Amino acid sequence: MTKTESSILGSKTPEDYIDRSLKARLKPAAKARLARLWMEATGYTKEDILRARNRHPYWKRKKMEGSAERTRKRLTAHDYSGGASVRWDQDLVAEFLALNRRGSDGRYEQKDWQLAERFGATIPSIQYMRRKLSRVKALLGVRASQGKMVEYLLRAESVLSRGKEAVEGLKKAQKAGIRRVAPGKKPARPSVAAEGKAKLARKR
Secondary structure, eight states, X not given: OOHHHHHHHTOSSHHHHHHHHHHSOOOHHHHHHHHHHHHHHHOOOHHHHHHHHHHSHHHXXXXXXXXXXXXXXXXXXXXXXXXXXXXXXXXXXXXXXXXXXXXXXXSBSSOHHHHHHHHTOOHHHHHHHHHHHHHHHHHHOTTOOHHHHHHHHTSOHHHHTTOHHHHHXXXXXXXXXXXXXXXXXXOOOOOHHHHHHHHHHHHO
């Protein structure tokens, strides 16, 4: 066994192992054999090695190379909007809630691009809805009714970011505005005389 191989097998932690393995000029087959021997000797698992590998600065840089281009291609490949924005009404939001479930492992049962295809949307649009849903759950709690969640999801993210009081305050203001204007009628315009007085007051 060479000095390099002995050094790799002498690694104390998965992080140490990854670092020494990266510096070694060995063929992939030789590194695979050493990995197996090292795991048998230390009790560490393949998952431990992969976790350390993903955290290593070298592999982080490798993953970032070309990531912007990959993201752009992915967004373009899964743009189902046809150039139009989705009009999220109550029915669509309710359907989104039904399809946006997580499995027992905590992962979404449907990927963002699958939902984008279903709703004729873009991936950013689905991510926006998921982001809003996380905020709504934080405001209402996990026991909130679906109707309440739909109601909140129909609000803009800027309103949700101001908290539950802002959402309920806007709701009350809108209801008050509806009561002031009778159905089928437009708000009365001020008279010509009143408009003239208002203009005169502004000039002063």
